[in-house]
Amino acid sequence: xxxxxxxxxxxxGGRDAFIGAVHRMAARLDDAMHLLAGALSSTPEKAKAxxxxxxxxxxxxxxxxxxxxxxxxxxxxxxxxxxxxxxTPNHVHHAPAKAAxxxxxHVVCDKPLTCTPEDAQDLxxxxxxxxxxxxxxxxxxxYPMIRHAAHMVRSGxxxxxxxxxxEYLQGWLATPLEESGQKQADWRTDxxxxxAGGAMGDIGSxxxxxxxxVTGLKIESFCxxxxxxxxxxxxxxxxxxxLRFAGGARGVLSASxxxxxxxxxxxxxxxxxxxxxxxxxxxPDQLMVHTLDGPDTVLHRADADLAxxxxxxxxxxxxxxxxxxxxxxxxxxxxxxxxxxxxxxPARFGYPGVADGxxxxxxxxxxxxxxxxxxxxxEDA
Ligand SMILES: NC(=O)c1ccc[n+]([C@@H]2O[C@H](COP(=O)([O-])OP(=O)(O)OC[C@H]3O[C@@H](n4cnc5c(N)ncnc54)[C@H](O)[C@@H]3O)[C@@H](O)[C@H]2O)c1
Numbered sequence: 541x542x543x544x545x546x547x548x549x550x551x552x553g554g555r556d557a558f559i560g561a562v563h564r565m566a567a568r569l570d571d572a573m574h575l576l577a578g579a580l581s582s583t584p585e586k587a588k589a590x591x592x593x594x595x596x597x598x599x600x601x602x603x604x605x606x607x608x609x610x611x612x613x614x615x616x617x618x619x620x621x622x623x624x625x626x627x628t629p630n631h632v633h634h635a636p637a638k639a640a641x642x643x644x645x646h647v648v649c650d651k652p653l654t655c656t657p658e659d660a661q662d663l664x665x666x667x668x669x670x671x672x673x674x675x676x677x678x679x680x681x682x683y684p685m686i687r688h689a690a691h692m693v694r695s696g697x698x699x700x701x702x703x704x705x706x707e708y709l710q711g712w713l714a715t716p717l718e719e720s721g722q723k724q725a726d727w728r729t730d731x732x733x734x735x736a737g738g739a740m741g742d743i744g745s746x747x748x749x750x751x752x753x754v755t756g757l758k759i760e761s762f763c764x765x766x767x768x769x770x771x772x773x774x775x776x777x778x779x780x781x782x783l784r785f786a787g788g789a790r791g792v793l794s795a796s797x798x799x800x801x802x803x804x805x806x807x808x809x810x811x812x813x814x815x816x817x818x819x820x821x822x823x824p825d826q827l828m829v830h831t832l833d834g835p836d837t838v839l840h841r842a843d844a845d846l847a848x849x850x851x852x853x854x855x856x857x858x859x860x861x862x863x864x865x866x867x868x869x870x871x872x873x874x875x876x877x878x879x880x881x882x883x884x885x886p887a888r889f890g891y892p893g894v895a896d897g898x899x900x901x902x903x904x905x906x907x908x909x910x911x912x913x914x915x916x917x918x919e920d921a
Contacts (some may be wrong), residue, residue: 545572546622546880547573547619550563550575550578551624554589555590557581568819573876575596578602578608579604581599605624609636609640622879624647624843630727633654634662643667645672646673646879647667651745654735655735655901657905660898660902675878678871678892681871682822682868682870682871685819688846690753692847698815699812700813701755702787704789704791704808704809705808708805709794710805713728716771718730729769745901747794748899748900760786762784764782778797781907805820807821815832816830818830824841825862831838840858853870863904873890874889
């Protein structure tokens with residue numbers, strides 16, 4: 541942890557927004573970061589009113605992120621915000637992130653990092669040139685049992701990895717919800733605001749990151765099947781990808797938002813030569829471990845012999861569930877510690893970095909561009 545809370549300002553996350561409030565809870569949970577300023581909405585009036593709803597100093601409730609960066613830069617160094625948190629729709633990530641870095645602020649940005657690989661690489665280059673800390677909120681990597689799974693897989697506890705299945709299934713876009721004007725559906729189904737990927741960008745990006753975080757495997761090639769089931773929708777709502785990893789492992793990634801009955805069905809299964817680990821986001825305190833001859837084991841967060849990386853991000857004793865907010869807060873702990881140390885080192889401090897975000901954007905865009913070529917007709921008898 542940083543020795544003192546880091547001062548931050550938020551872009552997006554105003555009235556009626558979804559994830560901004562989660563970021564605020566997560567940043568505050570361990571007093572890792574304190575919100576002092578905001579440009580919280582796309583219209584100046586709503587942006588200012590949203591800041592006042594949160595009890596921010598009215599002088600620091602800005603009408604635009606440009607105004608926030610300018611005014612905060614002019615404040616004394618020990619008063620101004622140190623970090624900018626970006627929780628806007630995807631097409632409003634690159635510009636404020638780049639401007640924030642160039643104005644000397646650290647950045648936390650939600651996923652997918654940007655809409656295009658070029659913009660993503662630009663942020664990698666800008667972060668490197670400015671030396672600022674850059675965290676990307678692939679929040680599922682903050683779960684203690686994911687950190688333990690990563691420790692097991694990477695230390696060889698299940699042998700060399702052969703097969704990975706990662707599924708991220710939701711059902712909330714099974715109908716043309718966007719036609720009702722529902723805010724979150726509206727921009728997520730518009731490629732000019734979401735980027736190339738619909739389901740692939742929104743949740744497939746988490747799936748790619750989870751596999752990468754837990755296994756460390758590098759994707760060498762892939763074969764994608766990109767579909768849109770809901771008539772009139774101009775972006776994928778169901779995408780599957782076959783993966784080939786360096787070293788020979790194989791993978792299957794599915795991201796769908798038309799799977800009726802699934803709320804936030806993120807599961808990861810990793811099979812090695814001698815064992816396997818299974819994790820399910822809706823029961824995040826547990827990790828199933830299988831071995832060749834059994835017995836099967838269910839590990840629980842706060843068990844005595846978990847990896848240090850898992851224990852370090854556990855707050856409560858076993859049986860007192862920790863979940864989404866706590867995992868999110870673990871990313872904030874890492875970012876705050878990096879800012880405190882003045883060093884952008886995601887591996888050391890435990891947060892997904894700008895390079896992870898850029899790889900995610902390359903993956904989304906290449907999967908969508910490939911679009912499902914290469915099918916062979918089945919010749920039945
Ligand atoms: N990590 C996760 O689990 C997770 C979950 C949900 C969303 N997200 C990501 O978070 C981002 C926001 O998603 P959401 O569902 O909260 O969207 P949302 O539509 O609910 O909220 C977006 C907010 O951004 C504001 N905004 C838009 N343009 C702006 C501008 N120019 N200046 C200031 N504010 C502006 C809107 O007014 C709104 O307050 C997206 O990138 C999304 O992919 C991540």
